[in-house]
Amino acid sequence: MEIIRGRKISSGTAEGSVLISHDPLSFFGGVNPETGIVIEKGHEIEGVSIKDKVLVFPHGKGSTVGSYALYRMKKDGVSPKAIVNVECEPIVAVGAIISNIPAIHRLEQNPLDFLRNGMKVRVDADHATLEVLD
Amino acid sequence: MLDGSEGYAVQKSMEILVALGEIFSAEKLVKISSVQVAGVSYHNLGDAGLEYLENLAKLGARSQVITTLNPAGMDLENWRELGIDEGFAIKQHKIISTFEKMGIRSSCTCTPYLVGNRPEKGDHIAWSESSAVTYANSIIGAMTNREGGPSALAASLTGRTPYYGMHLVHDRTAQAKVLVRAKLISVADYGALGFATGKKLGNKIPFFVGIKQPTLEQLKSLCASIATYGGTPIFHLENITPNHTPIPTETITVENEDLTNAYEQMNDESTRVDFIALGCPHCTLDEIKKIAELLKGKIVTKEFWICTARQTMRLAEEHGYAHVIRASGAKFACDTCMAVAPLKGRFKVLATDSAKACYYGRGTNNFQTRIGTLMQCVNAAVTGEWK
Numbered sequence: 065m066e067i068i069r070g071r072k073i074s075s076g077t078a079e080g081s082v083l084i085s086h087d088p089l090s091f092f093g094g095v096n097p098e099t100g101i102v103i104e105k106g107h108e109i110e111g112v113s114i115k116d117k118v119l120v121f122p123h124g125k126g127s128t129v130g131s132y133a134l135y136r137m138k139k140d141g142v143s144p145k146a147i148v149n150v151e152c153e154p155i156v157a158v159g160a161i162i163s164n165i166p167a168i169h170r171l172e173q174n175p176l177d178f179l180r181n182g183m184k185v186r187v188d189a190d191h192a193t194l195e196v197l198d
Numbered sequence: 199m200l201d202g203s204e205g206y207a208v209q210k211s212m213e214i215l216v217a218l219g220e221i222f223s224a225e226k227l228v229k230i231s232s233v234q235v236a237g238v239s240y241h242n243l244g245d246a247g248l249e250y251l252e253n254l255a256k257l258g259a260r261s262q263v264i265t266t267l268n269p270a271g272m273d274l275e276n277w278r279e280l281g282i283d284e285g286f287a288i289k290q291h292k293i294i295s296t297f298e299k300m301g302i303r304s305s306c307t308c309t310p311y312l313v314g315n316r317p318e319k320g321d322h323i324a325w326s327e328s329s330a331v332t333y334a335n336s337i338i339g340a341m342t343n344r345e346g347g348p349s350a351l352a353a354s355l356t357g358r359t360p361y362y363g364m365h366l367v368h369d370r371t372a373q374a375k376v377l378v379r380a381k382l383i384s385v386a387d388y389g390a391l392g393f394a395t396g397k398k399l400g401n402k403i404p405f406f407v408g409i410k411q412p413t414l415e416q417l418k419s420l421c422a423s424i425a426t427y428g429g430t431p432i433f434h435l436e437n438i439t440p441n442h443t444p445i446p447t448e449t450i451t452v453e454n455e456d457l458t459n460a461y462e463q464m465n466d467e468s469t470r471v472d473f474i475a476l477g478c479p480h481c482t483l484d485e486i487k488k489i490a491e492l493l494k495g496k497i498v499t500k501e502f503w504i505c506t507a508r509q510t511m512r513l514a515e516e517h518g519y520a521h522v523i524r525a526s527g528a529k530f531a532c533d534t535c536m537a538v539a540p541l542k543g544r545f546k547v548l549a550t551d552s553a554k555a556c557y558y559g560r561g562t563n564n565f566q567t568r569i570g571t572l573m574q575c576v577n578a579a580v581t582g583e584w585k
Contacts (some may be wrong), residue, residue, distance in 0.1 A: 073217045075362060128346045129242055136246035145401040157217040162210060172278070 068171050068178075070148075072192045073157050076166035078146040079197070082183045083117035085109045086176055089115035090126030092133040093161060100142030118185050121169055122154035134159030142177050145186035148175050148194060199356060207259035211352035218349055219360035228361040232264050232317045232340075233354040235302065235328030237347025239271035240289040241537040247347075248293055254355075255299040262357035265302045266310040267356045268327050268492045269480075269505075270294060271540060274306065274533045280503070286390050286540060302354065306533035307478040307507035309418065311338065315511075319440050322365055324353035328431070329422035329479045329554065335432035337417055339440035341365045344431050362429055370441060372405035372434050375449040375545055379408065380457045385485075388416040389553030390460040392423025394452050397460075401429035407436045418479050423553035464556040466547070466566035473545035473565070474498075475536035475578040476572070477505030478552035483513050485572070490519035492576040493526040501545065502528040502579040505535040528579065537562060 065071075085110045089095070094104040100115035124130060137143040147160050152169040160167035166189035175194070179185070184197040200216065202209040215227055216451065228284050233528060237243055243251075271290050272282040294304050305313050308327050311334065317323050319339030326345045334340040343363045353359040364368050376395055382388060395404055404424070412420070412435075434443050476489065481504055489504060504523060506514075511532050514520040520530065531539070535556035536548065548565040550556065551572055559565040566572075568584045578584050 071220060073220065074213065090397055127242075128237065128348070129244065129247065130245040131346075131348050132243065132250055135250050139249070152217075152221055154218055154221065154349060157216050157221060161213045161217060162348070194362070 065195045067196045068169040070171040070192050070194060072189045073149070073169055074160035074165060074167040075187070075189050076164060076167050077188045077190065078118070079184065079186045080116055080118040080145040081107065081183055082179050082181055083112065083114060084176060084179060084181050085121040086122070088123050088125040089121045090124065090130055092127045092130040093152070094126065095133070096192045097133055097136050099144065100137060103183065106128070113149055115142045117144050118148060118187060119145045120148040122150045122176065122177055123153050127156070128155055128158065130155045131162065133160035134145070135163045138163035138165060139184050150174060150176060160172045168194065204410035205258050206544040207254045207257045208292045211355040214349060214352040215358060215360055217358065219362070220269050221410060222360060224362035227358040228322045228365055229357055230314055230322045230324050230353055230359050231260070231322040232321065232325070233350055234266055234268065234315065234325035234327055234330055235347060235350045235354060236268040237268045238269065238293065238306060240286060240293055241271040241538060241540050242248055243293060248289060248296070249295065250298045255296045259300045259355050261301040263352040263354065264315055265354040266305045266307070266313070266315040267297060267302060268306065269308055269535045270306045271535050271538055272534050273531050276530070276532070279428050279529060280531055280539070282540070288295045288399050300355070305507060305509065307480050308535065308564065309507060310441040312480070312510060313481060313507045320357065324348045324350050324359040328425035329418070331431050332421040332425045332433070333418060335364055335370070336421060336439050342475065350458040370432050371403065372443040372444065372446050373402040373448070374399055374404055375446050375529055376404045376406045376564045377408055377449060378452045380454045382409065384551070385419045386551045386553070386569055386571060387457060388412065388420040389423040390457045391452060392420045393427045393460040393464065393553050394456040396424050396426070396428025398450050399428055403430050404433045404434065404442060407435060409435055409438070411438065415485055419489050419552065422479050426554045428483065440455055442528050459570065464553060464567060464569045466568065467565050468547045471500060471549040471568055471578045471582060471584050473501050473547065474549045474575050475503040475555060476551055476575060478535055478537060478550065480535065480553035481506040481510065483510055483517070486510065486514045486519050486523070487517070488572055489576065490522040491556055492573060494522050494527060496526050496580050500579050500582050503531040503536060504528060505531045549575050549584060551575055
């Protein structure tokens with residue numbers, strides 16, 4: 065089992081299967097807040113649900129309201145279980161923290177390169193690690 | 199604070215600040231003396247934002263330093279006359295009362311420095327609202343990054359902010375000299391200057407040379423415009439602004455034709471105006487006095503909003519300006535403005551003296567825009583024609 069170190073954004077621990085997006089993501093306008101399905105036209109993961117996934121993407125984008133949108137998704141049970149960013153920015157950071165979703169970034173290796181959709185991983189944000197479980 | 203010993207709201211706020219410090223490579227947090235919170239309009243916050251705020255208030259969140267709010271989505275008292283629907287008003291009032299529960303002053307204005315939230319030179323503060331940030335850094339000499347709504351709120355609830363960017367003297371150094379050869383007269387001219395400079399320099403920090411003793415209103419206009427069209431959180435004016443900076447070697451000039459070009463880009467073709475809005479940023483008492491003088495004895499035929507802080511409107515009432523303005527049919531829009539109120543579809547052509555209002559009028563509300571002097575705007579309100 066491989067353990068990759070990163071840096072903590074939002075504390076907590078979660079296990080789940082990886083969903084990768086090479087495109088940046090906006091939680092406000094880009095994701096249906098009731099279903100967790102990505103709705104942005106032409107987005108790499110358009111039509112895919114982020115619910116209960118370990119969501120791996122470069123960084124957030126769009127309106128700062130995205131932080132609150134993520135909070136709402138968590139309350140409605142359609143948010144990701146954990147977030148792994150290449151380089152986090154304030155919208156995702158604030159959203160993850162207020163929603164109690166573990167989040168890490170700046171991994172030793174680019175997660176978009178070594179992770180694959182469906183891989184089982186464990187994100188331990190308190191120790192700033194990502195563990196590949198299978 | 200981070201361990202939760204001071205409650206969940208403080209713990210979450212500290213986590214936000216520490217994460218932002220991580221993102222921006224801040225070495226520490228710094229104590230602050232003032233906060234301006236954006237993200238107040240229900241139009242922007244939505245139900246998700248309201249829920250989050252209510253949860254924080256319920257968990258005992260309390261502001262630690264003087265904190266004021268950005269404009270809301272409506273006049274908190276006179277919303278019916280301004281055509282806001284009741285459902286929106288109920289939610290907006292909930293948002294405001296939730297902020298009040300946290301000990302935040304419900305002055306909803308983009309000009310907090312005019313209504314008692316006025317830091318001093320060298321103060322570390324955490325402000326949102328790009329025009330106010332630029333005013334605080336450049337004109338007052340206080341130190342603040344451009345905060346978002348949640349990060350400003352977190353700063354208010356802890357009295358701290360990450361120490362990076364505009365909090366470091368070095369990062370406030372001018373990066374390009376701007377030789378102003380253009381003639382500047384009106385408030386709108388300073389908006390056009392901000393447009394021209396912003397388009398040329400992007401977010402580089404300008405050192406303006408050749409500007410003589412501008413008024414508060416002209417500076418407010420320049421701050422709003424340059425932050426909107428360029429993105430810099432600070433600029434320097436030779437012999438006027440209080441920050442010391444080495445003078446950069448890179449030099450650009452702004453000529454009369456640059457201003458003409460800026461006006462051309464901000465003006466659409468239509469001459470039939472159906473909405474006139476002044477006060478972006480919010481009108482000062484002196485601007486309201488001038489508007490009253492121009493409106494005396496006249497009747498307006500188009501919807502005419504004078505956007506200002508409620509406290510400034512009260513002063514205008516005491517001085518008799520408000521009576522003259524209301525007698526003409528023009529309306530005060532306190533606590534709000536043309537950029538954050540839900541106005542899409544209600545009007546087609548906006549007339550204003552603000553370069554920033556042109557940007558948001560087009561971008562947020564799909565208005566065509568006309569920009570000019572106070573007198574041009576008042577005349578348009580009376581005749582419906584832009585001249």
